[in-house]
Amino acid sequence: MTTLGTIAGVAGEGRRAHQTPGIPSNIATVARREMREAMRSRWFLLYSLAFAALGLSLSFVSAAAAGGMGLAGFGRTTAGLVNLVLLVVPLMGLTAGAGSIAGDRERGMLTYLLSQPVSRTEVLLGKYLGLAGALVACITLGLGACAAIMAWKGDATRPGSLVWLGGLSLALAMGMLSVGMLLSVLARKASVAVGTAVFLWLVLVFATDLALMAGAIAMKLRIEELFSLALLNPLQVFKMWSLHAADASLDVLGPAGLYATEEYGRWLHAIFGGCLAAWIVLPLTAAAVVFARRSPV
Amino acid sequence: MITIRNVTKRFGRTAAVNDVSLAVGDGDAVALWGTNGAGKTTLIRCVLGLLRFRGSIDVGGVDVARHGKRARALIGYVPQELGFYDDLGVAEAIGFFGRLKGLRALGVGGVLEGVGLVGAERKRIRELSGGMKQRLALAVALLGDPPVLVLDEVTASLDACGRDEFVSLLSRLAAGGRSLLFASHRVEEVTALARRVVLLERGVMTGEVPARDLVPHLGLQATLHLRIAAASRERAARLLREGGFEPENNGVGLLVSVPTTQKAAPFRILAEGRIAVDDFDLHAHGEQAHEPEARP
């Protein structure tokens, strides 16, 4: 009888609190849970270490190349980091997203979670934000370590461009995470989702650019067409935006870059921002719609 | 408290639940009775708003299909097996689900004491035995004192001993004015917890009996004890399973529960599979023949 009393006591207290359940608090609860889970997982550790290690070696190498001349870096370290981010961050975002919902479904966790007083949108957003938090931590820690090395080695990279790079990397990660989540709600099995994510990564990182090159040569694309097509690839958008932000000029990218600068000028920030925002919002919205309609079982 | 009206749920062409209507009143306790595949779990998932279905279900006056979250706030749910992050600590899990249910400050110790899990706070879910996991799931379900408790084959993954303990725990805690809807195919659970039993067969509601009448009612079921050579026993079991039966290998042959009107069906299946039946017995005590350890 005492046990019953205890439960009832707890329960009574709970019921009062129950009158004010906030949607945001549910999202936050799921998000924190997901972030904690992500940070405990092996992929997080692996990606963080890989990202930091590559970034650090890059910082060291560029410091070594011209350090003796007192002009280490001069923006070139940032360019190297752009390249690194292009390779690693999309893979992180895509696979983390892809594994999330599909993985829970496969382990039977999803039905249990959805049997609680939460809505599916809350679960999806919570998971998104949680994973996003983990990715943010991973990226900022990695880049922060690089910045520390650069400060120590006297790299001439401007802090501002590094901040831009960090911010844009996060935006890219969010976009790829969004796409990953969409794959995750679409796929029946986690392995399928993650496999598709890796495939998509290859497509975004290599295939689309190579196809764009081949297309540009074979179909004699005009530079404005080439630029517009490049905008479709979030990785290219990230790259162009990083260069634009660091240099305030895209003409390092040749005629097409020059065209972009002259044609759009100050609107470039808005254009690139719009593209990346679309990659964040649209897949996530689609994921939410699919997730709300599909059976979670 | 729960009103289910003409609920149909199809997976592809098969109807897992077919036009089921039932009501669970305040403080009522209703068991969903049937074999695996009868549609119990599907119906429960519909009640939880996990599946989209035809018809309507409301819980405490809240339409599940349209306001799933609000409906679920009234339900404590215990699954067949707790599926959640294995690495999660018990206290963390309580905290997590408590927050989802809108509870801020929780006395985790008290909650665990109520389900007999004292001292398990520091354990991870992975380290819990099956019985302890179910206790934890029950504790989670009772957080926030929901007026409705929904249980889905909660003892299915427990051994006989754990099952008895858990049922007695349930019968103590589930009381107190709560409405109870649960799926089971175990007589002792039903008699201990339910007032009424709704019989489901292949998605269709075939009847409703008071819990105390279940055993006599089950007399309609018979258990065939088929002696089959060990070599072909596995194949026989498979064929019978494909035929919709649930054979159980007891070491000398197969036990098959059949409706009394279909006692010849297993023989026909085995004959078609060219499997010889050496001998057979017929028991008219239904489910209980499956579970000698639960025999009174």
Next chain:
Amino acid sequence: MRGHLAILAALAWARVGLGQGPNDMSAPAARASAAQTDVNTGVIGSRIRSASAGDTIRVPAGVYREHLRIDKPLTLIGEPGAVLDGGGRGDIVEVAAPDVTLSGFVIRNTGIDLDHENAGVRVMAPRARIENNTLDDTLFGIDLRDASDSVVRGNRVGGKDLDVARRGDGIRLWRSDRTLVEGNTIHDGRDAVLWYSKGITVRGNTAERCRYGFHLMYSDEVTLEDNEVVENSVGIYLMYSTGIEVRRNRMIRNRGPSGYGLGLKETDRFVVENNLFVGNRAGIYLDGSPFSPRIPGVFARNTIAYNDVGAVFLPAVRGNRFTLNNFVDNIEQVAVLGRGSLAGNEFWVGETGNFWTDYQGYDQNRDGVGDFVHESFTLFENLVDRHPKLRLLLFSPAQQAIEFVGRAIPAVRPEPKFIDEVPLVRPVPVDAGRPAQRPDRAGLSLVALAMGGGGLALVFVARPRGMARRRRNNGGAA
């Protein structure tokens, strides 16, 4: 025809906005200073009128709204705080007699009449000394015409806040031989142009945010040394000149549409040594130079780093000799435009080559020279040289994929652009001074702290929450 088009395309992006060539730098306007009626009407003017040759006039602090014409050999010294204000009209000081010294003034606010080329200081006679003045808001800054043997030293010249096309030159020399331009700072102007002037020395000046840092036109035997040329459209441009020495200059981040650190057009007998070319669109740009390849163009001990292209050659350029230079991480180390070839230029002489950061070999015998020849080829560069628009895909992983294919499969490997048979494996010390742009250690540390702190904060938020809670609850339950 197609080849021609390719060259045009390649040039298109490099050429846009490259000034209007020498045409817009026509001879100084034939102006009549007499048109300026209110000359020498003020306080200083009257002292000039009453002074005799060889006198020194000291001008105390104060703002003088006057226009001066110094028509006898005088020394005018502005004491600290002496300001000559042109009131936005005409020239401010005209030096019409030889051997005039003008020193220590703040000279500001000329007219904006490009036809009359309104100038802060206009010198029309030889042997002037224009020293330690600060010119601000002037259309033309210091304009020397037929003023040989003059000294322009320690002045600070700022232009008008106008569209570049409507600005004047910060410093201009016209037929002023043997003039010394030293220690001046020119900022936000159009150009510092040196026309038809022999034997001049340009030393230790700074030019920032101008159109052309220093621009030589038809000027022979010129020495440019120890100048810092930062963030102009073009750093130093040598045109139609002969006998030029360029030493210890720092050309940094000149990134206008042409954006050369150092450009040479039809220039002969030049030596480029110990310079620093960093972060320009093109470090070195060679167009028809040397003009007569009998005398090689010499590039030695320069550091050419982090430019979009280290050195750009127009198709027919030959006769340049690069030794002991450091080519450091230029996006493209050496480029030849169109279908040209680098065959007529040398990247190693005898036992001396250059240091290349993209050298793939090693130095097992530790003699400082790589054991393998440095052959410059990259498949992506090759592709981009032929299809310039593909530069858009620079810095993407696809670029590396293509480079990798180029290295791995000899069949698709392009012909090397050039060869350095004795590449250095360590950078050569270069005596060019230190660039003004210092690493921002404080800023980078701050970024490191902010990012690291942010990341750690997130990890902290995600720490197992149960710990604290559990302990508290244990206490409560007991």
